Amino acid sequence: MTLVNTMNSWFxxxxxxxxxxxxxxxxxxxxxxNYVGRYNTRSLYPxxxxxxxxxxxxxxxxxxxxxxxxxxxxxxxxxxxxxVLGAHTDFCIKPAHGSGGxxxxxxKDRAEDxxxxxxxxxSIISEHDLKRxxxxxxxxxxxLGGKQDVALIEELIHFDTALAEYSYEGLxxxxxxxxxxFPVMCMVRFPTAExxxxxxxxxxxxxxxxxxxTGRAVRAVQNNRPIxxxxxxxxxxxxxxxxHFPEILRIASQCYEMSGLGYIGTDIVLDRDRGPMLxxxxxxxxxxxxxxxxxxxxxxxxxxxxxxxxxxxxxEERIAxxxxxxxVF
Amino acid sequence: xxxxxFHTLVALTGIVGLxxxxxxxxxxxxxxxxxxxxxxxxxxxxxxxxxDDLEQTQVRLALPAVQAEYAQxxxxxxxxxxSVDFVKENHGNxxxxxxxxxxxxxxxHYRTDFVRDPQATRSSITVPTLSxxxxxxxxxxxMQSIASQVTEQSTDPFSITARIxxxxxxxxxxxxxxxxxYERNQLVxxxxxxxxIPARVIGVLSLxxxxxxxxxxxxxxxxxxxxxxxxDSKTGGAILSDHALIWNGNGEPLLDIVGGKNAHVxxxxxxxxxxxxxxxxxxxxxxxxxxxxxxxFAIGGLPTEEQRLFRSFLLLPIGVVIVVFxxxxxxxxxxxxxxxxxxxxxFLQTTLPVxxxxxxxxxxFGLDIRSWLSHLHLLQISRISAVIIxxxxxxxxxxxxxxxxxxxxxxxxxxxxxxxxxxxIERMSVLWEEEGVKEVLRQGxxxxxxxxxxxFAMDCAVVEHLTFNFFGLQLVLLSFVMLMGRYTxxxxxxxxxxxxxxxxxxxxxxxxxxxxxxxxxxxxxSRLKADPGKTSQRWKAQCGDQQEQxx
Numbered sequence: 040m041t042l043v044n045t046m047n048s049w050f051x052x053x054x055x056x057x058x059x060x061x062x063x064x065x066x067x068x069x070x071x072x073n074y075v076g077r078y079n080t081r082s083l084y085p086x087x088x089x090x091x092x093x094x095x096x097x098x099x100x101x102x103x104x105x106x107x108x109x110x111x112x113x114x115x116x117x118x119x120x121x122x123v124l125g126a127h128t129d130f131c132i133k134p135a136h137g138s139g140g141x142x143x144x145x146x147k148d149r150a151e152d153x154x155x156x157x158x159x160x161x162s163i164i165s166e167h168d169l170k171r172x173x174x175x176x177x178x179x180x181x182x183l184g185g186k187q188d189v190a191l192i193e194e195l196i197h198f199d200t201a202l203a204e205y206s207y208e209g210l211x212x213x214x215x216x217x218x219x220x221f222p223v224m225c226m227v228r229f230p231t232a233e234x235x236x237x238x239x240x241x242x243x244x245x246x247x248x249x250x251x252x253t254g255r256a257v258r259a260v261q262n263n264r265p266i267x268x269x270x271x272x273x274x275x276x277x278x279x280x281x282x283h284f285p286e287i288l289r290i291a292s293q294c295y296e297m298s299g300l301g302y303i304g305t306d307i308v309l310d311r312d313r314g315p316m317l318x319x320x321x322x323x324x325x326x327x328x329x330x331x332x333x334x335x336x337x338x339x340x341x342x343x344x345x346x347x348x349x350x351x352x353x354x355e356e357r358i359a360x361x362x363x364x365x366x367v368f
Numbered sequence: 369x370x371x372x373x374f375h376t377l378v379a380l381t382g383i384v385g386l387x388x389x390x391x392x393x394x395x396x397x398x399x400x401x402x403x404x405x406x407x408x409x410x411x412x413x414x415x416x417x418x419x420d421d422l423e424q425t426q427v428r429l430a431l432p433a434v435q436a437e438y439a440q441x442x443x444x445x446x447x448x449x450x451s452v453d454f455v456k457e458n459h460g461n462x463x464x465x466x467x468x469x470x471x472x473x474x475x476x477h478y479r480t481d482f483v484r485d486p487q488a489t490r491s492s493i494t495v496p497t498l499s500x501x502x503x504x505x506x507x508x509x510x511m512q513s514i515a516s517q518v519t520e521q522s523t524d525p526f527s528i529t530a531r532i533x534x535x536x537x538x539x540x541x542x543x544x545x546x547x548x549x550y551e552r553n554q555l556v557x558x559x560x561x562x563x564x565i566p567a568r569v570i571g572v573l574s575l576x577x578x579x580x581x582x583x584x585x586x587x588x589x590x591x592x593x594x595x596x597x598x599x600d601s602k603t604g605g606a607i608l609s610d611h612a613l614i615w616n617g618n619g620e621p622l623l624d625i626v627g628g629k630n631a632h633v634x635x636x637x638x639x640x641x642x643x644x645x646x647x648x649x650x651x652x653x654x655x656x657x658x659x660x661x662x663x664x665f666a667i668g669g670l671p672t673e674e675q676r677l678f679r680s681f682l683l684l685p686i687g688v689v690i691v692v693f694x695x696x697x698x699x700x701x702x703x704x705x706x707x708x709x710x711x712x713x714x715f716l717q718t719t720l721p722v723x724x725x726x727x728x729x730x731x732x733f734g735l736d737i738r739s740w741l742s743h744l745h746l747l748q749i750s751r752i753s754a755v756i757i758x759x760x761x762x763x764x765x766x767x768x769x770x771x772x773x774x775x776x777x778x779x780x781x782x783x784x785x786x787x788x789x790x791x792x793i794e795r796m797s798v799l800w801e802e803e804g805v806k807e808v809l810r811q812g813x814x815x816x817x818x819x820x821x822x823x824f825a826m827d828c829a830v831v832e833h834l835t836f837n838f839f840g841l842q843l844v845l846l847s848f849v850m851l852m853g854r855y856t857x858x859x860x861x862x863x864x865x866x867x868x869x870x871x872x873x874x875x876x877x878x879x880x881x882x883x884x885x886x887x888x889x890x891x892x893x894s895r896l897k898a899d900p901g902k903t904s905q906r907w908k909a910q911c912g913d914q915q916e917q918x919x
Contacts, residue, residue: 054867056858062870063886066858068696073856141802178747242803250879257878263868330869333878338889345896349904352911359911364892367879 063335078301142181199309209236220295248332252366254284382847388840402833417631433617434492443480493617515562533604577639699859712822734793
């Protein structure tokens, strides 16, 4: 009997597909078939899968990215690493084909004796350990499919003070969904203790929906439930205002011309000194952004899809259009 | 490809498939439901010999007798550098290999399939003619005394035979004298002929599943009119026909060799259970192939070993369709795309409970060892190779354990896709490191659920019958898969995932909005569609104004 009851209550917790369609919510199949499959050319995927290529095309289009200190391709490069790094005390090592934050090593300082490196956690690793990590990256230990890889050494990002107080251990990033160059939806992801410093929503990071017109927080969601206060830092999310927001939208919108991909998620970080910078692109952006914004993607996408049939717009016009039609404040 | 041409293609594939099914059903009478199961025995006779140097060699093997209750399905031979002839003579049929110039040990094979068929009545076994006994004394009178003793008590040939054999067990002086002189089977035949009963020594192959290196057993066929019964002269028992295949039934030599030596033949036997339909279509398609080779759709004409392979190949699309359905329409997450379908295939071989336990044990141990391997910082390829070796070792250990416990029959773990299992372990372990144990359990459980659904679908006798006999069904499945590939609707799991969101979107406005965004944007969209030129120009102009303001 209890089984029947739980089944019944479970079925009652479902909604009808008609309700979802009426709310304009986009499902996984719709995204894959009508947007990713239709607007993203397969041959352009390497541009987003390889961080080095992403950086190159960003530079060509004048989009700001974290400065590349050096790229490590061979074992000779590894041996010469200390001379190449020179006086840089803080930097970040990542594999070009890494995913989900694997293989990223953040060094915030040199050890006092000058022979080791200090990680963000405060522990010290020797130069030998650093070189072994680079060897592992080149061998493909952290890369998709275990392929041979290249290591990037980038300048460390110092997060903007406005966001720093909301983030627990990790780097918060701004995700903008860009469709045919129109920013259609935006959120900021904050790592939490639960997500172990990672900015992945399904691991317990907080997602905050952002109004495209003003950069103000719409609402905050953790584990699919609305929240108002940061679980670790105790700050109110709804008073959050993203600094440099127009610049963020401009970078995001430019990514369309830059990559040629029609439906992308752009991950942008804010640096204290250098402002917004493009971190990476995603050719299959997730759907949870709808929950953070309390809005479906489909009405916005449909409007853009119809509009571009009749007119073409510059980056500035596209941003202005999105701000006017998709803003909530 | 446009939506319309895609749908035409899908519909065309489906319709051609359905028409093929109908065609096979109506024209060839292939039924939609499986009939009774029939037992097919595959027999392999292996002939080995040493040819004399540079001599013309001729090897001749007697073919199995045509007999009641067995119908021969097909036969073939293998040999290298020899010509093969099937020879028909008065006292039986032979296969004859001829060749010359070969040296070293030679091996020929003769393979054939027999089906148990109660309706089969044809027989090539002739009633032997009674000849005038010409035995020397004192043996002739000793035989005669036994003969007259048993005929006094009975007149039925079969009970007389039983009595004669019983007499042999008495171990009287007469019997020991006769057995010293004559071979036991020959003696029974001679005494029977003195009673006026025709009988003959025949070679019989006993049919047991997976038996190798068997030899023919010598038994006695005793005739009553045209009917016969087979007796074992040692026990006196009658040999039942369901596990005995008469090979040389007319007393012909089993193997003849000219130009060679050390010739001997050994048999191996395998049992296959097939639906009666498969057997029928096998016969039928042979007939059709002779008429017009291209008309045959059935695989029934192939040897049973290949048939069994195809049977599982043709089931796989069912498993694949289920995987596609559960992933795209229901939205269950699985580890590896088609891993569940392959696991379901192996469950078919092991039965579900045994397969489940074996799967969990192997994956559990595999994960344990994999977590230890990850401390070694191996590269991916060598890490997976290590896992494959560990999985093979686990499978062997489990099988040995099962033999000890006596579960050997069910535990056919060799059917587990080892490489797929290793990849499953690798993916699970990466998932564990990156997303935590909850996600491993969720996706692992999802995969097992899909595998179990696939197992139940493929285990069904009707499904197996349909996939095996109707090629058209594959086309229908293909059209289903294509159709699902273009399904853009919601997944069943999304009905739960987005349930709270859809409720909130309809009840709560964001920020300064006074009406839900969905309604406003829908209105704007219809305005745009109504007058695209003007509306888009106006909106574009507004964008310009807005930029001005911001500056």
